[in-house]
Amino acid sequence: MDFSRTVLVTGGSGFIGSHLVCSLVDRHADWRIINLDNLDYCCSPRSLESVEDKANYTFIRGDVSNSRLLNHIFNTENIDVIFHLAAKTHVESSFETPSTFQRVNIDGTRVLLAAAHQARHQPQLFIYVSTDEVYGASLDEVFDESSPVRPSNPYSATKAAAEYLVRSYWDKHKFPVIITRSNNIYGPRQYTEKVIPRFLTLLQMNKKCTIQGTLPKSRHFLFVDDAITAFLLVLEKGAVGEIYNVGTGCEIPIMQLARELIKMVKNVPEPEVNDWLEFVPDRPSIDLRYPIKCEKLQQLGWRAQVSWHEGIRQTVKWYRDNPNFWSDAAEDEGPIRGGLEQSTDKAAPS
16 A cells, blocks of 8 residues: 555654554554554553554564664655654653663664654654753743753753754754653553552552652643644644644642542542552652743644543543553552652653
8 A cells, every 4th residue: 555654653652652653543544654662661562452453554663772773764664754752751760870861862862863864765854752841840930932941850851952953953954853842741551650640550559649748749731632632733734943832721739639539539538538648758859840831832723622620530530441551560569669759751751
């Protein structure tokens, strides 16, 4: 079959990546969708069961920093569009193993850019999915795309560095790039190290939600379907060389989040909610909030459609209906036992 467009998604087996791949495969039967992923711990092949037998879907297992593999892909496939989501994303882990984050997030982006730019079939667009964390934290300032970049942890520093690499290809070669910076994305199939599925998994195991520190932390939560709609809109209408914030006005304090989930999962009255909370020491360099403006994306016609009430309802239902989806993680309790209140999922893990 001849396809009208070939799209490469890196990190397509991760949380956001799998939702993007499924959407592309289902919406565009005339497009070929290639998923490059190394199936790291936070990925599940089950996330792509609905499309794995589709004629327009291809899976390649491999590391985005493998230059021989990337050059081979771009020399043998006529790649028109790249969505680059492959990344290490867990903030606390980035303090423990910063070199791994540098290799995947910076070197992987460098290798991918070089392979794409040198390809005989020149891509029409390279979309780099970044994070609002590159702005650093703010108590009152709301960041737009022109705000200074001030990353405050090794993870966000590697994402910012990768952004500079992406921008350099536009500045020097006019290679067609777009950068997106997303708020916290949540929804079904998210790995259990992120705050919403971590709380849900703890509660399903009859364990308490662990709240780190005493400072009033909050996050802006965007449902995954709205994020995918934003990425697809940027693909069709975004201006090359531009940065687009993908944001939401839905800001939820972490304490409120825990209390809401306790009521939904354990169905306990208000006086008993505190019985399901446990306070643990803060993790290093935790930012309190990341407020961003997204007028540029809204001018393209995007609006978040899924309310917090509906999004969290769908998410809780999915984890209730699929208790064994992340069974390996639940068995060793790795991300649970560590008590990591890490809610960043801005770029799908590879």
